[in-house]
Amino acid sequence: MSFTPPSYLEDHASQVPAARLLVQLGYTYLRPVELHTARGNRPDGVLLDSILLAQLRRLNTISFKGQTKPFSEDNLRAAVDVLAPTLDDGLLRANDRILDLLMLGKSFEEEIAGDRKSFTLRYIDWEQPARNVWHLAAEVEIAPKDGGKPCRLDLVLFVNGIPLAVIECKRPGGKDWPGDAIHQLLGYQQPNKLAPLFAYAQLLLILNDHDARFGTIGTKEKFWSKWSEREPQDELLGALLNRPLTEGQKDALFADRFAYLRPYFDELELDGGFGLSAQAKLLHSLCRPERLLELVRKFTLFDAGEKKIARHQQYFVVKNTLDRVRHLDAEGRREGGVIWHTQGSGKSLTMVMLAKALAMEPDIPNPQIVLVTDRIDLDRQIERTFHQCGLIPTRARTGKHLKELLADNRRAVVTTVLKKFSSVVRTSRDVSSNPNLFVLVDEGHRSHYAAMHAEMKLALPRACYLSFTGTPLMNAEKNTAQKFGGFIEPTYTINDALNDAAIVPLLYEGRHILQSVDAAGIDKWFGVVSEPLSEPQKVALKRKLGTKTQLNEVESKLQLVALDISEHFSRFLQGTGARGMVAVANKAVALKMKAFLDELGKVTSEVVISAPDRPEDNDDDVGYDGLSGAAKAEVQRFWNGMMQRYGSEEAYLEKVTGGFKHGEEPELLIVVGKLLVGFDAPRTTVLYLCRRLEGHALLQAIARVNRLFPGKEYGLIIDYFGVIRELGAALDLYGSLPEFDESDLAQALRNVADEVENLRQHHSALLAVFKSLGARADNESCERLLYDNEELRQDFYERLSRFSRTLGLALSSEGWVERTPAETVELYKRDLVRFQAMRVSLKQRCAEDIDHAEYEARVRKLLHTHVKSDEVLQITQLTNIHEREKFQAEIDRLHSDRARADTIASRLKRTFTERIAEDPFFYRKLSRIIEDVIAEHRAERLTDAEYLAQMQDAYRQVTDRERIDTPHALDSQPAARAFFGVLEETWIRRGLNTEAQRQMAVEAAIKIDTIVKAERRRDWTRNADVQNAMRARIDDYLHDFKDQHGLDLDFDSIDLIIEGVLGIARARYA
Template sequence: MAYETPSLAEDRISQVPALQVLQALGYTYLVPERALELRGGRRASVLLDAVLEAQLRKINRIVFKGAEHAFSEANIQAAIQALKSEPYDGLVRTNEKLYDLLCLGKSLQQSIYGDSKSFTLNYIDWERPANNVYHVTEEFAVERTASHETRRPDVVLFVNGIPLAVIECKSPAATAANESPVDQAVSQHLRNQRDDEIPQLFLYGQVLLAVSKNDAKYGTVGTPLKFWSVWKENLDDAALQALVDRSTAFGTEQDAGAPPPHPRRRTIGPPDLPMSVSGIDAQQRASIPETARRTASRSAGSLYNAEGSGESATPRRGSGGSAPGLLTEEPGAYDCTSRMVTAQDRALFALCRPERLLELTRRFVIFDAGEKKITRYQQYFCVRTLMDRIRQGGADGRRQGGVVWHTQGSGKSLTMVFFAKALAMTPGLSDHKIVIVTDRVDLDDQIHKTFLQTGHEVAQARSGWNLGELLASSKAQIITTVIDKFEAAVGRGDVRNESPNIFVLVDESHRSQYGPRHAKMRKALPNACYIGFTGTPLLKREKNTAVRFGGIIQPCYTIQQAVDDKAVVPLLYEGRHVPQDVDAVPLDTWFEKYTEALTPDQRADLKRKCSGTPQVQKSRQTIMRIAWDVGTHYRDTWQGTPFKGQLVTMSKAAALRYKDFLDEFGMVSSEVLISGPDDREGNEDVFDENTEEVVRFWKKMMARFGSEKEYNRQLINAFKNGDAPEIIIVVDKLLTGFDAPRNTVMYLHKPLESHSLLQAIARVNRLCEGKDFGYIIDYYGVLGKLDQALDLYGGLPSALAGFDEEDVQDALTDVSREIAKLPQRHAEVWDVFRGLTNTKDEEAFEVLLADVALRNRFYERLSVFARTLQVALSSVGFIETTPDRAVERYKCDLAFFCKLRTAVRRRYAEVVDFKEYERRVQKLIDAHVGTREVEQLTGLVNIFDADAFAKEVERVHGTASKADTIAHRTKRTLREKWEREDPAFYKKFSRMIEDTIEAFRQHRLTDAEYLAKVTEILGQVRNHTDTDIPGDLTPGTVPAAFYGEIRETLGKYEATGAGEAAKELRETPPPYGDEERPRPPLAVRASLEIDRIVREMRIVNWEDNTDVQNRMRTAIEDLLFELKGEYGVALTFGDIDAAMEKCLEIAKVRYPS
């Protein structure tokens, strides 16, 4: 039996299956050439103009005085122009304007029966998805900004000719240092969105996907790498398998004699699509068949021309006469047998089936303070559950509420925004009102700001009286308020709104959902629907109480889920003890003298208070020692990186003392953020809160900033976005609702427990580029020995005793668990070099890393080891318990491997990647190794700058290293400069370099011979010397580039028995013309004539003008037929086409208009 292994090529394992599944979901496939025709032959354009125009006519009707009327031709064109002509104002801002246009439509004036009115023309039929048309194409070539170069996203999805989704596909075998295949795909998306790339494609984009067979992530326009998300959904495996089986069974028959219309793929007529979808839920079941059947029906007849009529008569050249629509491979090129469902299939079904794509676009995309955001799966399903609940209602007319638990950092506030957006789009709720309630002024300000930034009109209650007015008003649709204002509002006596269309969203509801303040809300809004939102788990007693308010709304989103989804970073915990060296005798003497006027009982009571833990912890000596430890820890671990620290103290006076000591030590910059001296906070006592020191500080801040609001705003903004302060010192502020991604380490010197503890530590769990963990350094002993409590006793520390253990799983991990991975990760780096016999020979390490896959493995493992070592070296426990020799070994090995990485990157001409991880590794080297031991690699020097390149080569030690540096740098230059400008030259010299490298690796060349050979090749590349170019042509010119491609075609005839004739034609041509002069070889003649044709026929923007290109093709085809007869060479149509297309591709690069 013959066995054949599956292909791991990107198109075979990811791109083709994606196209097949998308067709099964109802998308009509367009070959790239057809997609280009539908956008007018212009690669700079991304709209399928003909499709868009036809659909605008189809889905829009004006209903006026009981009759339907079509929009005028002028209005159709005006709507199209509005979509095309929006001035570019940065990608996200322009995308937002076009998003509004797509969702809201275009208001246009039209006169009917002499009566001129405004009517809305829609670009997409949001209410009836099957009324739209859905297309998919691949290798969608889009011209870069101010350039004729193109980028080719793998797959693009169109709705009514508008590109709403872009997909990049990767093989699971794709390798790159520190990047998974899906992350590589994300990187391509991010590159393509840059202003100098193809931002025009993303002006209309809503859903972006990065897929590989085993993995998938999604985002939207402008989403940074760290925030690309996974989508999780319970789907029916059997139904998905049936869908995949249908997709792979899209026929394979085609006229064997007809070449495919695309270099790799062809289309066939569509089959009927009566898909079996049993087992999928009602919504999923409804989403497949109708759209798929309608699309299949359309595919059989038309891809839409400018008039919207079917194209039926004349098939395109090479189409085999088949109707456009369904993708297959060339015969035998792709195995169309059944395959198993993959993670890629699940993502495509969940995010791209037509109804879901429209729903996500319209209801689950928002713009937040200049950033575009798309829902995460837990937000989507939470809103869907809430909407299902409120539609049902109860027997008493009230809608059922409940409690939403989505862990902190998972986007709880945006879930409220998505819910508000869904309510606004729900028929029958036009008079609804949303009241968002918090229990703190700063949280009220934050949520009010969030709603404003997402484009909602929102009123913030200024007082209890104002809240009453807003509740009674029909205009205020969204209100934010602090819960305390309800008491004043209810006190008015006439504040009562009995509408069932009021939705009260209570933020951090564990603090206010169940007490007397909640009763005040109930009194004012008796029939409202109450929905609590909490970012921390519910205590056991709260779970029981929550049932009275509708129960816990599923699905919950736990801490563990958020960590698994990489929606937040894990938290590492380390307890640090500061010894208390107390000299009892002087202290007792001072105490007796100071309390002489007190009774013995009063004296004993005061002594008990002053000797308790809080007072000892506030002592000047304790604060000084902790401040020193905080300063040195931050300086050695985080200073010079983007990451910040937050110091949480017990009192305002303690906060000021910390500031004084940190300033005195001078290691870090810091600021204090507290409330005014009259506010009572947390565990603050009567001894020191209103000291003159606190009052003086407050007056100083008010003089500096002008108001408390500005004081808060400016310090928070500086901490989030500026270089200073590096550490912000707080008491109670910024412990809830504070979202600062750069905040990485929390220094905790304050007793916290339960919800307060979980809320506080979550301040450092936000995602940020280069951030692996958030760190909790506990100086108070809040969690004691965390590992011991969890592992030995199987229970929770007392500070978390009220929670169910599964609810706080993964909330914190003792730092020792991460440090325990260090020996293994150190060994894994060495494992890369296990084949070396002499580990003292640095050259052997570099030669071994010539293999790209091995080099990438080394980079990845080194990065992981370095980051783990950074965690270890920041832990006092590791330093105290690890032998000095072991610590020194880790440091020395890190220094060597970082030096090796720099050397091989230079040697093998790799582009340097300065990601945030690199900055962290460099910080580790600076603090613990020393910068002199590791040289920094800068950008690569251009080989055409002979002097600069010679100096760089001289810096490399060893003859073979110098040769490798020259070889790989030359090879990179060939790829970057000549791969498209002169493909034959590129292939020839790349092959020469590869053969030379291989000869050296096989020990057929000495080090000196290797260096001499690659130096010779370098000179030839610099001078564009090519001995294969005949004397009739000049190396480096366009005709010479054409010659290289045409010569390859003639070479085929030599290999098939026609070689002698071809060789004779090239080398000893017969007499030519009336003057009996030698005629040039066929390849030379053809190259010169094709160059003449292109130069004579090109016009401005000819690269995008299909008419000009087709005229060129006709002229070149006629020329080659003429030469075929004249020279007596049996060129086939396929060879003529291939040579013609290759020459035109070169011309587009070398002869830009």
């Protein structure tokens, strides 16, 4: 290939290939001038009004009493107006409201055949994608709500003029490219930025050639997903990629900004050189018209205050289930089945998505859908979801009410709890023979799995039963599952979820407190856990702890466990946002555990149990009935107190678990069984096991800590009961649980000891970053090496993160601390402090953004707990360079002239980037000077002191606004001074270099400033009419001025001056 692109930037590496494929998928590319016109020439416009109006006319007619007529123009325009986002209640609510309108349409009154009635107007034809119009725009500039510099979006996809998808493109090779792209999109969604655009957006994509992910509005970084097709797409996609564009399509795409790339892409097209990149696969999977509409309509929903879109396993299992149940067999039944999607992968939401899809399925008349779940919060989600299908779900109040609802064959959605449903099918016969009845059960509890099938066949003989499970089926259960129709593909195992990063890995550590409770063992353990305390504190704690002679053996064990839990959580997790659960044997033990934790006073906790007379899920052999009279009385007193405080069991559960999920406390929940199944609190990081659990119940329990949460790298299981023996490899677990099929469960759990074994390797890898320095690896040499090499610096950050994370895990493990030489532990601690200090210094020296707040919290916790340094290292937000005293104090803390100069240079360059719109000439010129000084220093033609002096001089020029060779007449007029820079650049290009001509530029800058001030109005940066008036007046003035002074200024030069001036004016006078 003869043509080489000028640089490996986003344009040709990601953005243009993405745009080209989207054109091949059926989108029409809009050139900037076409986009501007379609937006009504509004800088802040996000709807393509003219296109939307045309489509509303095309898609909507009124038929009544044999007559047909179009909607009135007034109603069509009203339909556009009502689609405007209302952001008073936040972006999420605005997006929800707009999705309602897009799904359900809007009713307007029209007069036809002598009657005045309401008729529904549709914005999108969901059933026939080809009847909609599909547009694509690149480099979409939108004025933000705060009136600042326009934000530029790489690609926006419009359906009937409505922006349904936003795409951010990045070049390959960036170390943290997903984080950068996601944070950029999240920043645009802020109320003062582009919230009006994202009120419409349903799908967001981040792309580069090697990787591609998707989310929706508000999706946090950990939850952005990759997509995997079930059927091979490579041949189809390869042919599509290498199908030539038409000349008209090329003329549109390669006009304007991308014109320089046309020869390159023409040669690629001739050579058939378009490969199957990650971004091409994702665009084809999600953005082809029929798939995009399907995802928006059936696979997006709102859950617990967040908007969510289906992952690949959710989408395909719903599609396959619909294919399975669409047709009746010879006996008039529909084949059901079991959906196995591992816990934490969105199983409950898959259930809701399937129910929604069933309700919208045209081949199933009047579907009756019963959702059986124990998630109370899911009921609220279900109500919102089915509103968009035109249905209002009914919650069965009693068993009798449920039976009545089941007997009613009308189209409906019913929600109930498992026990109520089981009771009805167990005690009733022939409640309904409706073949369009679907029973969707979230099988958290499977003790009655086999009985359910036989009972349901009698009560609901023609119903279709669809079971959802998050844990692997025991081999015996798989036989029963076949009676329901067997597994529905795709199953989604723990391995699948780990590979997709849909859950975090689980780490396990066995603690041996319960194996030895003699006095010597207690004293030894007391010495370990009380090490951080002063002598008076140790005495006080030992008095509380008591001795074996004062407490019976059970309470002694429990007290030691409480002490260890308190120390472990407070030392390693407290203050990081993490939460923990403590699983104990029965209700009485739960109350004792809380009493012991409260005595210690280090962590906050609450007890969550069922009513005293009701058994707990997974209850131990010694349940409530086996308790002593005194213990029962204590449990009853506790329960009465909770009912008096909260008013009802539901309010008690909601308040306590709500604080645990979203509030500051409790930090620990103490449970027996109630929340060990189906409870979803992603911030739960550690499960302390203090009771026996087996098989399915054990797997349910440990999955409480596998949910994704920002800053959470793993879930931790601390086992005090010997539930899971020491593991050399994960499959040892399943060898001790023979009732499971091992192939279902590989990789479910890893031993902490195995993870900690990697610590030496991570430490060596961190030191290897500096191997090129040899004996010169002092801190300044290390920092300088990393300052000059961004790729190596990012590698250092990643290696340090791995080392810090693994060291924190090691220090929290009793086994590692006991068997590791003290000098090795101290070496690791010293290096942790040294390299964290280096990281802080580099972040400031390079003026890098401060992100990964959760990681920062974990590192601070680690240093606080184990290093006891006088000053825990913490990266603070960068000081504004115009806050002179604070900035100077920051500079003075640095250890060398070179570090001070580097920091000033980086901070100035960052300031130039952020504020270049205010004065492009000044900042570009000063930036070139700084780059020259840096180059001189690197070439060793400047000493460190001279380098610092020149950086300080540049700093003064910025903060004092000292001009680089700027006329004094402009000293008190900063906007005119910036306009002068634009004029002077044009003068130089046109050869207007005399002093007299320079003074003419001063005169013109002052006059242009006067024009801008005279024309500006409130919110003028979002008013196209005001900006056009400014353009016209400045244009008239400059033409008169050039004629008056005989200046050689052509039309293009004047246009460049005007656009440059308006850009500065928007930044300065917004």
